Amino acid sequence: MTTAKLTTADYPLAERRPELVTSKRGKALDDITLDAVMADDISMDDVSITTHALHQQAEIAADAGRATLAQNFRRAAELVDVPQETIMQIYERLRPGRAQSKAELVQLADDIEQRYGAHVIAAFIREAAGVYDRRGLFSKRF
Amino acid sequence: MAMPPLDVARMLVDMNVPRQGLVRLARGMTPARLAEIVGHLSSLEIAFAYSKMRARRTPGNQAHVTNAKDDPLQMAADAATAVAFGFDEIETTMRVARNSWSNALACAVGAAVGRWGTLFQCSSEEAEELKIGMAGFTSYAETVSVYGTEKSFIDGDDTPWSKAFLAAAYASRGIKMRCTSGAGSELLMGYHEKKSLLYLEARCLCLQRAMGVQGTQNGGIDGAPVTCTVPGGMRELMAENLLAVWLDLECASGNDARPTESEIRVGAKILPYLIAGSDLICSGFGSILKYDNSFNASLLNGEELEDYLVLQRDFEADGGLTSRDENTLLDVRSRAIEAFSAVVEELDLAYPTAAMKQSVLTASGSDDTRSFTPRDATLISEAIEQRGITILSVIKALAARGFETEANNLVQLVRLRISGDYLQTSAVVREGRVLSAINDPNDYLGPGSGYRLSAERRGEIATIRDVLTRDQVLREEDIHKAPEAKRIRYRTVGPAAAGNVVQDIVIGISPAFGSTLFRTVAGHPLSDVVRNLISGIAEGGCHARIVRMQHTADTSFIGLSAALLAGSGIGIGIQAKGTAVIHQKDRMPHNNLELFSNSPITRLEHYRRMGANAAAYANGLLPEPIIVPTRGEALGSRYHARVSLIYAIETALTIEGGVPQEIEVTLLEGHQ
Numbered sequence: 001m002t003t004a005k006l007t008t009a010d011y012p013l014a015e016r017r018p019e020l021v022t023s024k025r026g027k028a029l030d031d032i033t034l035d036a037v038m039a040d041d042i043s044m045d046d047v048s049i050t051t052h053a054l055h056q057q058a059e060i061a062a063d064a065g066r067a068t069l070a071q072n073f074r075r076a077a078e079l080v081d082v083p084q085e086t087i088m089q090i091y092e093r094l095r096p097g098r099a100q101s102k103a104e105l106v107q108l109a110d111d112i113e114q115r116y117g118a119h120v121i122a123a124f125i126r127e128a129a130g131v132y133d134r135r136g137l138f139s140k141r142f
Numbered sequence: 143m144a145m146p147p148l149d150v151a152r153m154l155v156d157m158n159v160p161r162q163g164l165v166r167l168a169r170g171m172t173p174a175r176l177a178e179i180v181g182h183l184s185s186l187e188i189a190f191a192y193s194k195m196r197a198r199r200t201p202g203n204q205a206h207v208t209n210a211k212d213d214p215l216q217m218a219a220d221a222a223t224a225v226a227f228g229f230d231e232i233e234t235t236m237r238v239a240r241n242s243w244s245n246a247l248a249c250a251v252g253a254a255v256g257r258w259g260t261l262f263q264c265s266s267e268e269a270e271e272l273k274i275g276m277a278g279f280t281s282y283a284e285t286v287s288v289y290g291t292e293k294s295f296i297d298g299d300d301t302p303w304s305k306a307f308l309a310a311a312y313a314s315r316g317i318k319m320r321c322t323s324g325a326g327s328e329l330l331m332g333y334h335e336k337k338s339l340l341y342l343e344a345r346c347l348c349l350q351r352a353m354g355v356q357g358t359q360n361g362g363i364d365g366a367p368v369t370c371t372v373p374g375g376m377r378e379l380m381a382e383n384l385l386a387v388w389l390d391l392e393c394a395s396g397n398d399a400r401p402t403e404s405e406i407r408v409g410a411k412i413l414p415y416l417i418a419g420s421d422l423i424c425s426g427f428g429s430i431l432k433y434d435n436s437f438n439a440s441l442l443n444g445e446e447l448e449d450y451l452v453l454q455r456d457f458e459a460d461g462g463l464t465s466r467d468e469n470t471l472l473d474v475r476s477r478a479i480e481a482f483s484a485v486v487e488e489l490d491l492a493y494p495t496a497a498m499k500q501s502v503l504t505a506s507g508s509d510d511t512r513s514f515t516p517r518d519a520t521l522i523s524e525a526i527e528q529r530g531i532t533i534l535s536v537i538k539a540l541a542a543r544g545f546e547t548e549a550n551n552l553v554q555l556v557r558l559r560i561s562g563d564y565l566q567t568s569a570v571v572r573e574g575r576v577l578s579a580i581n582d583p584n585d586y587l588g589p590g591s592g593y594r595l596s597a598e599r600r601g602e603i604a605t606i607r608d609v610l611t612r613d614q615v616l617r618e619e620d621i622h623k624a625p626e627a628k629r630i631r632y633r634t635v636g637p638a639a640a641g642n643v644v645q646d647i648v649i650g651i652s653p654a655f656g657s658t659l660f661r662t663v664a665g666h667p668l669s670d671v672v673r674n675l676i677s678g679i680a681e682g683g684c685h686a687r688i689v690r691m692q693h694t695a696d697t698s699f700i701g702l703s704a705a706l707l708a709g710s711g712i713g714i715g716i717q718a719k720g721t722a723v724i725h726q727k728d729r730m731p732h733n734n735l736e737l738f739s740n741s742p743i744t745r746l747e748h749y750r751r752m753g754a755n756a757a758a759y760a761n762g763l764l765p766e767p768i769i770v771p772t773r774g775e776a777l778g779s780r781y782h783a784r785v786s787l788i789y790a791i792e793t794a795l796t797i798e799g800g801v802p803q804e805i806e807v808t809l810l811e812g813h814q
């Protein structure tokens with residue numbers, strides 16, 4: 001595997017660099033066929049985005065001059081293996097008035113960072129905690 | 143380095159300043175400065191700048207596919223129809239929230255008919271929408287709304303951080319996502335802070351870029367109707383779309399919620415986008431009828447679809463759609479109905495009857511169907527969710543029942559997720575390839591650059607339904623040949639001589655009159671026209687002679703030639719299409735006595751009175767000229783295509799120097 005950063009010249013990956021694209025369970029693009037689906041060789045994991053692919057797309061977005069889009073892909077990469085329920089819980093805690101204090105959100109960030117190694121997401125939640133504190137968004141709404 | 147706003151405004155409309163440089167400048171500007179700069183542009187300049195600044199070169203379009211009963215059978219058929227018309231994305235939503243899974247299944251299957259690559263969205267509650275996406279049914283989302291004031295944001299029960307988190311969550315599931323914003327939303331939510339609509343939207347767009355979403359839908363979403371009630375509202379909507387693309391966001395450019403009931407304002411609203419192009423011209427063109435649009439009526443709906451296709455043809459502008467003939471649409475609808483039925487039967491979800499299928503096949507909308515009810519849809523929907531049915535189950539069911547093409551189409555679509563290529567800015571799928579701002583960047587630098595219609599695409603856009611051809615005109619005329627032969631006989635006697643009786647009036651007929659063409663444009667059989675002319679002349683105490691002209695097909699010259707042959711000096715000239723003139727010898731060709739130029743509204747009664755007036759002139763009287771009343775109908779637009787073809791048939795039959803021929807006309811027995 002190459003260590004050089006991907007550029008817009010590598011895009012679309014599925015077309016230009018298919019050898020770099022594999023499913024979560026290691027299947028190559030060419031392995032994802034109707035026959036394989038019929039033979040129960042393909043699971044939903046095989047047709048899902050991967051952490052790896054999101055990092056690759058982040059490199060391409062950065063090369064295209066879209067720094068914030070790249071950063072969103074990096075945040076997303078950290079969420080790939082986070083279960084759906086946890087994602088919805090984090091979302092819920094980030095809504096206004098759900099967390100009652102800055103400390104509560106900081107604690108959430110620490111948990112996510114520890115459990116999933118989600119450093120970028122954790123920093124993002126801490127940033128939110130600071131802003132919510134300044135803007136008074138910890139007040140109860142219902 | 144400070145740059146005067148007006149200078150930047152001029153750069154936006156300067157074709158020599160590349161898009162990339164302007165995108166770089168926008169990154170250093172505040173929302174207020176962005177709004178100020180586009181405020182310098184006129185509507186025309188905004189449209190031009192939009193065309194130059196939009197991210198992807200190739201324009202596209204998005205459809206709403208919904209119906210008033212949440213009937214999944216109709217939805218599958220309508221999704222296939224929308225795909226056939228060429229929509230890049232289809233979006234559905236429900237009348238009853240619980241029906242989301244049923245909608246999702248129906249649209250996913252329907253959109254797999256005919257070709258693959260149409261991205262699909264099921265607009266529902268955030269958690270539900272993510273789950274449906276994870277089950278593989280949907281491929282994009284655009285429900286993440288942002289607002290331009292803090293209080294609106296909080297009342298929307300979100301913050302920029304909660305929304306940005308959702309954006310990352312969608313990407314982590316391989317789902318393409320754009321935000322929603324647009325003028326008027328803060329106004330409707332009661333917290334506008336007395337700021338301008340455009341400034342508040344500039345804030346929203348800057349936020350979206352900061353959040354790292356690839357795109358936006360703005361410029362005419364829920365706030366469009368209220369925005370269009372204020373002075374310059376439509377200009378503002380265009381300006382906010384321009385801000386979106388200037389900030390390098392994909393833009394699904396509104397033209398969504400119907401902001402007016404005026405057809406003229408609807409047409410005017412869409413035109414700049416049609417000719418400028420847009421990533422998605424409408425962020426919801428109702429491909430179904432208005433009453434079936436569960437998002438509420440769109441600017442354009444099924445009722446306006448044909449007009450839109452004609453507008454594309456008029457302006458040779460790619461609005462993302464292609465006309466389809468009825469048989470093609472019936473084929474895809476039938477295929478979608480059968481494919482969806484196979485899936486729900488195979489998965490033991492429902493058993494559509496033949497009568498249900500038949501009612502959906504030819505239905506214009508849900509008023510015409512006898513199919514699933516909203517409650518049926520709920521049962522299907524809940525079963526899909528509870529049993530954990532995924533797109534893989536659907537693919538298997540399709541293949542098991544012989545719908546391998548559609549099964550394969552869905553495999554191709556879900557395979558796209560693995561690489562995440564369609565998460566990049568302005569991505570759509572065309573002919574099996576992801577096309578985005580990266581590999582199809584807008585490179586407009588003036589004429590000859592940017593998006594141009596290929597010869598093939600121009601041909602597609604030109605091919606609308608019901609195009610009239612010469613062959614078709616002749617075929618239609620041929621139908622009337624035999625019935626006319628039973629009513630009238632024309633016998634050529636020989637070269638016409640000048641008459642010497644003062645009661646002699648000549649009716650000059652055109653070369654194709656009664657020989658190749660048999661009806662006036664108004665639809666009157668020519669035998670009826672001849673009978674009325676003759677009887678009108680007789681009523682006036684004169685006698686009609688019929689002479690066929692060969693040297694000309696022009697009404698004036700036919701009439702004047704007829705007058706010169708008439709003993710009275712009065713002639714009538716008439717073409718097969720019914721255009722007629724009363725003429726008099728010694729007058730200039732185009733200075734006639736009476737002209738009947740509006741043949742589509744000239745009735746048999748007028749032809750009779752035309753004969754009577756000709757007789758009056760022959761008797762030296764001055765009759766009241768006949769006025770064929772018009773109600774201002776655009777007769778040219780209705781008939782000129784046909785008239786051009788008919789007249790070409792007439793002129794092709796003329797003979798240079800041909801001598802007028804005396805015709806013996808016999809009106810046959812049984813003639814009414």
